[in-house]
Amino acid sequence: MNRSSILRTASFLSILIVLYGCKTIEQPGKETKIPEEPLPAYESIGFYIQAGDPDKALNEFEKAYSRNPEGKDTKNLYSSLLLTVGKVEEAESVIREVLENDPENTDALYNLAMLESIKGNREGEKEALENILKIDSKDTRALSSLGELYLTEKKYDKAEEAFNNSLEVDPSDVTARSGYGNLLLRKKKYDDAVKQFDKLVEEKPDYSFAYADRSRAKSGLNDADGALADLNKAVELDPEYYWNYIDRGKLLLFLGEREKALSDFSKAIEIDPGYFYAYIYRAGLNRDMGNREEAESDYNKVMELKSDYYFIYEPFAVLEYERGNYKRSAELWKLAMERWPEEPSYLLMRGISLIASGREKEGRELFKSQMGSLPRDSYFYDLARMFAEPGYDIFLFNKLEKENTVPLKMRVLFYAA
The missing domain is CATH 1.25.40.10 (Tetratricopeptide repeat domain)
Structure with missing residues (x-):
C-alpha cells in the first residue's frame, strides 16, 4: 500500500470510529497492551484497529452489527471495516444500500470513493469525492483525497487548491499537509517543502513518512546529513x-x-x-x-x-561478459537489442559475445546481416564489417590512426580488442 493510501485509510477509519466514542487511533505499529477484561463492543473495535488487527475489529463489529444492523452510521463503519480487510464486494453492497436510501450521506460517499480507489476506478473515485464537496464544500477528507488524485494526474494547480482548502479548514489534516509537501517537492520548491514537513513532524512526531519525505526535500537542498538523520528516524519509527x-x-x-x-x-x-x-x-x-x-x-x-525490467539487460550482460559467461551475455545483449534496436553498441556486443562463446559463425553471420542497418560513415559500421570480413581490420586501424577524438578512439579499440 502506498503512503497516500495509508493516510487516507487511517483517516476514514479514524473519523468513523470517533463517531462511536472510541479513543483516537494511534499510528499502526505502536505496541498496544492486550486488555485483561472484555471491552464494550465499539471500544473493542477501536482497540483492535489501534492494535493493527482489523480482522478482529471486524469480528467484534459483526457482533454489534447483528444487534443493531439498520443504523446508517453502523453500516458506514461496517463497510469501512470490510474495505480494510479486503472484502470489497461485501463492502460495496453495504455502501450501495446506504446511498440508495440516503444519496447525500457523505460518509457513505467517502467509503464509495475508497472502494473505487481499491478497484482502480479513478474517475469513479473522483466523482464520489466531488459529490461530497457539492454537499459540504469544507469536507477535509474529500478535499485532501481529491488533492492526492490531482497530484497523481500532475494537475498541480488543482492539487494545491484542494490541499490549501483542506488546511484552511483543518491545519492538522495529515493527508493534506503531506500531499502539499509532496506537491512542493515535485515543483522542486525544497525550502517550502521542508517547512511543510516541519509542521507535519511537529503535529505528528511519530509519523514516519513525515521524516522520509522531509529527507527528500533536504536532499534537494544538498543537505545530505540532514536527509540521513531524517531517514534514520523514519527507520526507527517504522523498521x-x-x-x-x-x-x-x-x-x-x-x-x-x-x-x-x-x-x-x-x-x-x-x-x-x-x-x-x-x-x-x-x-x-x-x-x-x-x-x-x-x-x-x-x-x-x-x-x-x-x-521485462529491461533496464538491467545491459549491466547484467556486461557482468556476464566480465565473468566469462559469454553465452548468457549474448542472450542478454539480444534482449537489449530487441528493446533498443536503434542502439548499435548492443549489436556489436551481442556479436562479440557469440564469437567469444565459440559460436564464431553465428556471430559473423549476425554482423553480415545487420551491417547494412548501420550508418556507413560510422565506426559501428567499420567494426561490424571488420568482424564480418577478415582483413577489413587493416582499413579500420588506418582510419583510427587519424582519429583525434581520444574517447571515441578508445571506445572503438575496446570493441576491436
Missing part, C-alpha cells in the same frame, strides 16, 4: 517499511557508505523478498564491490521476478 531502506541505501551510496548501503538493500529484501527493486540496487553495488557471484545471483532474481 518494517521497505522503501525507507531503499531511500536510505541510495543516500548512503551517494555518501560513499557502500557497506551500510548494502546492508539496507539486504534488509529491504528480507522484508519483501518477492519484490524486485532492492535486488537491482544490491546487484549493481555488489558488482561495483567486486562481488560478481552475488551480483549475478541478484540479477537472476530480478529476471525471475520481473523479466
Whole structure:
C-alpha cells in the first residue's frame, strides 16, 4: 500500500470510529497492551484497529452489527471495516444500500470513493469525492483525497487548491499537509517543502513518512546529513517499511557508505523478498564491490521476478561478459537489442559475445546481416564489417590512426580488442 493510501485509510477509519466514542487511533505499529477484561463492543473495535488487527475489529463489529444492523452510521463503519480487510464486494453492497436510501450521506460517499480507489476506478473515485464537496464544500477528507488524485494526474494547480482548502479548514489534516509537501517537492520548491514537513513532524512526531519525505526535500537542498538523520528516524519509527531502506541505501551510496548501503538493500529484501527493486540496487553495488557471484545471483532474481525490467539487460550482460559467461551475455545483449534496436553498441556486443562463446559463425553471420542497418560513415559500421570480413581490420586501424577524438578512439579499440 502506498503512503497516500495509508493516510487516507487511517483517516476514514479514524473519523468513523470517533463517531462511536472510541479513543483516537494511534499510528499502526505502536505496541498496544492486550486488555485483561472484555471491552464494550465499539471500544473493542477501536482497540483492535489501534492494535493493527482489523480482522478482529471486524469480528467484534459483526457482533454489534447483528444487534443493531439498520443504523446508517453502523453500516458506514461496517463497510469501512470490510474495505480494510479486503472484502470489497461485501463492502460495496453495504455502501450501495446506504446511498440508495440516503444519496447525500457523505460518509457513505467517502467509503464509495475508497472502494473505487481499491478497484482502480479513478474517475469513479473522483466523482464520489466531488459529490461530497457539492454537499459540504469544507469536507477535509474529500478535499485532501481529491488533492492526492490531482497530484497523481500532475494537475498541480488543482492539487494545491484542494490541499490549501483542506488546511484552511483543518491545519492538522495529515493527508493534506503531506500531499502539499509532496506537491512542493515535485515543483522542486525544497525550502517550502521542508517547512511543510516541519509542521507535519511537529503535529505528528511519530509519523514516519513525515521524516522520509522531509529527507527528500533536504536532499534537494544538498543537505545530505540532514536527509540521513531524517531517514534514520523514519527507520526507527517504522523498521518494517521497505522503501525507507531503499531511500536510505541510495543516500548512503551517494555518501560513499557502500557497506551500510548494502546492508539496507539486504534488509529491504528480507522484508519483501518477492519484490524486485532492492535486488537491482544490491546487484549493481555488489558488482561495483567486486562481488560478481552475488551480483549475478541478484540479477537472476530480478529476471525471475520481473523479466521485462529491461533496464538491467545491459549491466547484467556486461557482468556476464566480465565473468566469462559469454553465452548468457549474448542472450542478454539480444534482449537489449530487441528493446533498443536503434542502439548499435548492443549489436556489436551481442556479436562479440557469440564469437567469444565459440559460436564464431553465428556471430559473423549476425554482423553480415545487420551491417547494412548501420550508418556507413560510422565506426559501428567499420567494426561490424571488420568482424564480418577478415582483413577489413587493416582499413579500420588506418582510419583510427587519424582519429583525434581520444574517447571515441578508445571506445572503438575496446570493441576491436
